Amino acid sequence: MTDADMIKHLWTHKTQDHPHLPDEALMFEKGDGIYVWNREGRRFIDAFAGLAVVNVGHGRAEIAEAVRAQTATLAYYPTTRQFSNRPAAQLAAKLAQITPGDLKYTLFAVSGSEANERSIQIARHYWLKAGRPRKYKVIALQRGYHGATLGTLEVCGIPELFQAYEPLAWP
Structure with missing residues (x-):
């Protein structure tokens, strides 16, 4: 073939x-x-x-070797709900030590699309918990690519990427 x-x-x-x-x-x-x-x-x-x-x-x-060594021990375990894995916890603790200010938490993502989607979710969650549900708009660069998930396509500002999926979820 x-x-x-x-x-x-x-x-x-x-x-x-x-x-x-x-x-x-x-x-x-x-x-x-x-x-x-x-x-x-x-x-x-x-x-x-x-x-x-x-x-x-x-x-x-060196990255291939680190991946080989880790997958020989534990290939993957999600950081979902109360579950985690030791390498993720170690890296989160290290990042909390070396980042400026009061940044204490890390939410890991596999790709930029997922990271942007999660950022939108975190912002939405924050405003819902603050009792301000009408704060839902996302500001993004016109014609800026922000990912391939449905949520990130909505904020891309690249019509040829999102028009095929309209109507989208965001007002």
């Missing part, structure tokens, strides 16, 4: 709209530092600015 045949079955965020390259030319096989390569060996700068989990670049051996 060719790359072009396979990618037809992959539903990704905004896949089929690149004006200059076919989708299969944008399927990457390896990365090193700031670069990624496609099957034909063409090198691209990874200009996603650290989308999701590669904010320190590709191919970092």
